[in-house]
Structure formats: C-alpha cells, structure tokens
Amino acid sequence: MSTSALELKDIYKSFDSGSKQVLDGLSFTVAENEFVSIIGPSGSGKTTLFQLIGGLEKPTSGEVWISGKPTTGSRGHIAYMPQQASLMPWRSVAANIELALQVAGVERKASGIAAREWLDRIGLLEYADSYPHVLSGGMQQRVSFLRALLSPQPLMLLDEPFGALDALTRQQMQRWLMEIWEQNKRSVLLVTHSIEEALLLSDRIMVLSSAPAVLLEEIEVPFARPRSPQLWKEPLFNELKQQIQDLLQ
Amino acid sequence: MGNKGRRSLHAIWPSALLVLILLAAWQLSVDSGLVPEWQLPSPITIVKEMAEVWPRLMDNASATVSLALIGFAGGALAGFALAAILHLIPIVRKAVYPLLVVTQNVPVIAIGPILTIWLGYGVLPKLILVWIVCFFPVSVAMLNGFKDTDPTLRNYMQMIGAGKWQLFMRLELPNAVTHLFSGLKIAASYAVLSAVVAEWLGADKGLGHYMILSSKGYEPARVFASVVLIVLLSLALYGLVALVEKLVIRWRPVKGEVRS
Known part of the structure; x- marks a missing residue:
C-alpha cells in the first residue's frame, strides 16, 4: 500500500491550558489523489485542524504525517486555498501565482511559465498582468485555486473556498473545480459547510461533532467519476444528504 | 488627461x-x-523685490535646497533602516521605541545650539538637525506599516510555509510602502523648514541666513521674499514625493481603499 498524503494520528488539542478542548482524539487519512471533505457545525475546530496540519499550531498530543513523514509543527508541506482569495493587492495576478510557487521553492523562471500557461488554460490569461482588484470574487478564487494547484506540495488544503461567494457563483465554481481536479488529480482536504458541495466533490466525507470535535461518521461517496453536475437528482445523493443532515442535528 | x-x-x-x-x-x-509699507510690504513690492535680488536669492536657495534634500534623503533612509531593525528584532523594539518617542519631544530649536557647540558652524550640525527631524515620521510610519498587515494574508503566507524573512520581504515590506509615503510626505514638509531653522543658528549661506540678514538690515520686502521662496520650495518637495508615490503605487484601486 502506498503512503497516505495525510495521516492524522490521535490528535488532541486544547487551549487555555486544557480548559478549552477543541479536538478530541481525531484520526483519519487522506490517500494519494483522494478528495476528502470535512463537514461539521461552526466552531467544530476546523480552523484549528487546518492550523495543525499547516504546522502553525502544535497538537497537545498526537501526530501529523504528510506523505509518510512526520510533520507535526513544521510548515511548508501543504498547498493552501483560504476562504478569502488572499491575493497580494500589490502583485499582478501572475505574480501572485508565482509568489506561492517561489515560497514553495519553485525556481523563478519555471514558476512564471507555469503561471501563464495555466492562466491561459482557465481563460484568465488576459488578466495575467492586472491587479487582483479588477477581478470578480469568483475569478479571484479561481486564481487562488490555481495558485494552490500549481504549488509542488502533494497535499492541498481548501478552507471553505467558496464560502464568501454568492450561491450562483458558488455552483459554477464547484463544477469548475471538479472538472479541473478530475483532470489533474491531487490529494485534497476540503473544509465546507455545504453538504451538497461535499457530496459533489469528495470521495469521502468526514462528519465532525461540535467542540470538542470527534469523528462522528466517515461516509464513502460512491458516485463514479467524472461526475455529472446533475448528481443532486439521484436518489442516493439525497439519501446521503439526509444522513449527514441527521448526523449534524 | x-x-x-x-x-x-x-x-x-x-x-x-x-x-x-x-x-x-x-x-x-x-x-x-x-x-505702513515698512511693516507689511505689499504683494507687488515683494514680487518686485524678489526679481531684484533674484540671483542672491537663488544662490542662498541652492544652499537651503541641498541641505534640505540631503537631510531628507538621509533621514528617510535612516528612518527606514531603524524601522526595519526594530520590527525584525522585537526586543530591540521594546527597548528603543519609547526612547524614540521621547527624542521627538526635544525641540529642534534646542538641539541646534548643542549641535553647534559640539560640531561648530559647518554643514554637519545643520545636516544632522534636518536628519533628526526627517527620520522620525518615516520610521514611525514604516513601523506601523510593518505591523498593519492583513491577518488573512499573513495566515495565508504562514500556511504555505513562508519563513520570517519571506514574510517580511513578500508581505510586510510591500504592505508598508503606502505608509512609507505618508511618512515621507510629512518628512518632506518638515525638511525645508528645519533646514531654514538650522541656518538661523549660524550659517554663511542659505535662505535662513538671508532672512536673518535682511531682518537685521530692516528689509521687510526681502524677508517676505525669502518666506515666499521657502513656502514654494517646501511645496515643491512635497509635490515631488506625492508624484513619486503616484508612480510607485499603481495597484491601489480607489484612494484610501486597499482591497476591493
């Protein structure tokens, strides 16, 4: 068996010297090229979980392994797409993508070529030299996703990437992301509030309880790929949706 | 256009x-x-006087301008360097920052004579005076700029593995550029003023020196002529900084707004 992209081993995390328990013995894996979603009520410690995987925080106990190596508390092992596009306003669109690649250790020239090639592929080449503020929210998130996709780290963390978009843009973005990901598979861990989004995109869904967070249920999403955007019409889709909704009650 | x-x-x-x-x-x-004209010369008299003593005015102005410019550049550079050091080494910041504020409350006019005692009547004490005046607004503005970074951008940079130096070069420094220019504009409007004050304290050239000379010689029109020129020079330096700011900061969508 090949090594997992991410392996969480019995993670506990509490703040204020133990009085505030956030994560309570969380263990799961993300296999190579697997798309896993985490869904849970607000305040279920998803932000803390990402900070732990990113190495910004250390767990009270437990270990984080990325690509078969222990990375607990060490940074630079993940590609990241936050809820806010977080593009540097003083850098052009292309330069923003290049920045992410260069921080991850990609050579300047190679990062420039990759940025333009991919901007062309997603139809945003004409904005390569524009500043981010001229892009719409959806376009900014496409750039933000591209920046994470092109980063050389094998694991991508998507932190409610479409949470700030309107419903219509959100749907378009989900389809767009699904299409790109199905053609360019990477290991993904997605945090989302939307059950439909999780069902449409993921191979597996982790349902968390509220604080302290424990794993309530792990749900396999059996739909074949490439998936149809009309997935929500299938009875199984709605059954799973109902199941998750019940878990979150 | x-x-x-x-x-x-x-x-x-x-x-x-x-x-x-x-x-x-x-x-x-x-x-x-x-x-009475000897108290307050009319605008036309001042302009006529300006035209008459133009070569002498220019001669003195060039001394003031070079003093102001070198002092401004040196002060800005020192302010920038100090801000970077204080920001990158927190313990130094804690130690130095309160002192920095205290030094700013020592009146320039009081430092001048002390500098003269120490360093004589040459260019150096005057330069140091302008330098002291200019460096403070730049360093304070930069320090604020370094700290005042968007937390979501900071979190993003840390998540993708940026170290302290990358965070500084790629986020904090570019973020501080807008602040730098507001500091530079304040410094620019002080630079000519402090150069003139420095020249009052003892100089053989410069608009400050010329003003004192004209005042002692009961030449009110000449005093006013130097004042007019000082105001124009001060505005010009400010305008220059504002122009450079416009050329450098092109990414800003709307004035005062950083992100859309």
Missing part, C-alpha cells in the same frame, strides 16, 4: 479665488495706507 486636468481645476478654483481675494485685500490695505 485633459479631462483630468479640467476636473482638478474644478476642484481647486474656490481656494484659488480665495487666495486672489486675500492678495487683493492685502495689496489694497497697503496702497490705501492702512498698513
């Missing part, structure tokens, strides 16, 4: 009109004998 020019003309005409009215009132009050 033409459209833009017309719009800015539209914006300034009320204050331009007010200035014209004030000048006319000034001229009339002197012409009518309300104010």
Whole structure:
C-alpha cells in the first residue's frame, strides 16, 4: 500500500491550558489523489485542524504525517486555498501565482511559465498582468485555486473556498473545480459547510461533532467519476444528504 | 488627461479665488495706507523685490535646497533602516521605541545650539538637525506599516510555509510602502523648514541666513521674499514625493481603499 498524503494520528488539542478542548482524539487519512471533505457545525475546530496540519499550531498530543513523514509543527508541506482569495493587492495576478510557487521553492523562471500557461488554460490569461482588484470574487478564487494547484506540495488544503461567494457563483465554481481536479488529480482536504458541495466533490466525507470535535461518521461517496453536475437528482445523493443532515442535528 | 486636468481645476478654483481675494485685500490695505509699507510690504513690492535680488536669492536657495534634500534623503533612509531593525528584532523594539518617542519631544530649536557647540558652524550640525527631524515620521510610519498587515494574508503566507524573512520581504515590506509615503510626505514638509531653522543658528549661506540678514538690515520686502521662496520650495518637495508615490503605487484601486 502506498503512503497516505495525510495521516492524522490521535490528535488532541486544547487551549487555555486544557480548559478549552477543541479536538478530541481525531484520526483519519487522506490517500494519494483522494478528495476528502470535512463537514461539521461552526466552531467544530476546523480552523484549528487546518492550523495543525499547516504546522502553525502544535497538537497537545498526537501526530501529523504528510506523505509518510512526520510533520507535526513544521510548515511548508501543504498547498493552501483560504476562504478569502488572499491575493497580494500589490502583485499582478501572475505574480501572485508565482509568489506561492517561489515560497514553495519553485525556481523563478519555471514558476512564471507555469503561471501563464495555466492562466491561459482557465481563460484568465488576459488578466495575467492586472491587479487582483479588477477581478470578480469568483475569478479571484479561481486564481487562488490555481495558485494552490500549481504549488509542488502533494497535499492541498481548501478552507471553505467558496464560502464568501454568492450561491450562483458558488455552483459554477464547484463544477469548475471538479472538472479541473478530475483532470489533474491531487490529494485534497476540503473544509465546507455545504453538504451538497461535499457530496459533489469528495470521495469521502468526514462528519465532525461540535467542540470538542470527534469523528462522528466517515461516509464513502460512491458516485463514479467524472461526475455529472446533475448528481443532486439521484436518489442516493439525497439519501446521503439526509444522513449527514441527521448526523449534524 | 485633459479631462483630468479640467476636473482638478474644478476642484481647486474656490481656494484659488480665495487666495486672489486675500492678495487683493492685502495689496489694497497697503496702497490705501492702512498698513505702513515698512511693516507689511505689499504683494507687488515683494514680487518686485524678489526679481531684484533674484540671483542672491537663488544662490542662498541652492544652499537651503541641498541641505534640505540631503537631510531628507538621509533621514528617510535612516528612518527606514531603524524601522526595519526594530520590527525584525522585537526586543530591540521594546527597548528603543519609547526612547524614540521621547527624542521627538526635544525641540529642534534646542538641539541646534548643542549641535553647534559640539560640531561648530559647518554643514554637519545643520545636516544632522534636518536628519533628526526627517527620520522620525518615516520610521514611525514604516513601523506601523510593518505591523498593519492583513491577518488573512499573513495566515495565508504562514500556511504555505513562508519563513520570517519571506514574510517580511513578500508581505510586510510591500504592505508598508503606502505608509512609507505618508511618512515621507510629512518628512518632506518638515525638511525645508528645519533646514531654514538650522541656518538661523549660524550659517554663511542659505535662505535662513538671508532672512536673518535682511531682518537685521530692516528689509521687510526681502524677508517676505525669502518666506515666499521657502513656502514654494517646501511645496515643491512635497509635490515631488506625492508624484513619486503616484508612480510607485499603481495597484491601489480607489484612494484610501486597499482591497476591493
């Protein structure tokens, strides 16, 4: 068996010297090229979980392994797409993508070529030299996703990437992301509030309880790929949706 | 461009009109004998005087300008360097920052004579004076700029593995550029002023020196002529900084707004 992209081993995390328990013995894996979603009520410690995987925080106990190596508390092992596009306003669109690649250790020239090639592929080449503020929210998130996709780290963390978009843009973005990901598979861990989004995109869904967070249920999403955007019409889709909704009650 | 020019003309005409009215009132009050000419020379007399002593004015102005410019550049550079050091080494910041604020409350006019005692009447004490005045607004503005980074951008950079130095070079420093320019603008408006004060304290050249000389010689028109020139120089330096700011910061969508 090949090594997992991410392996969480019995993670506990509490703040204020133990009085505030956030994560309570969380263990799961993300296999190579697997798309896993985490869904849970607000305040279920998803932000803390990402900070732990990113190495910004250390767990009270437990270990984080990325690509078969222990990375607990060490940074630079993940590609990241936050809820806010977080593009540097003083850098052009292309330069923003290049920045992410260069921080991850990609050579300047190679990062420039990759940025333009991919901007062309997603139809945003004409904005390569524009500043981010001229892009719409959806376009900014496409750039933000591209920046994470092109980063050389094998694991991508998507932190409610479409949470700030309107419903219509959100749907378009989900389809767009699904299409790109199905053609360019990477290991993904997605945090989302939307059950439909999780069902449409993921191979597996982790349902968390509220604080302290424990794993309530792990749900396999059996739909074949490439998936149809009309997935929500299938009875199984709605059954799973109902199941998750019940878990979150 | 033409459209833009017309719009800015539209914006300034009320204050331009007010200035014209004030000048006319000034001229009339002197012409009518309300104010004696030896107390307050009329605008026309000042302009005539300026034209008459133009070569001497220019000679003195060039000394003031070079003092102000070198002091401004040196002060800005020192302010920038100090801000970077204080920001990158927190313990130094804690130790030095309160002192920095205290030094700013020592009046320039009091430092001047001390510098003269130590360093004599040469260029160096004057330069140091301008330098002291200019470096403070730049360093304080930069320090604020380094700290005042968008937390979501900071979190993003840390998540993708940026170290302290990358965070500084790629996020904190570019973020501080807008602040740098507001500091530079304050420093620019102080630079000419402090150069003139430095020249009062003892110089053989410069507009400050020329003012003192004219004042002692009961030449009010010449004093006013130097004042006019000092104001123009100060505005010019400020305008220059504002122009460079416009050329450098092109990414800003709307004035005062950082992100759309």
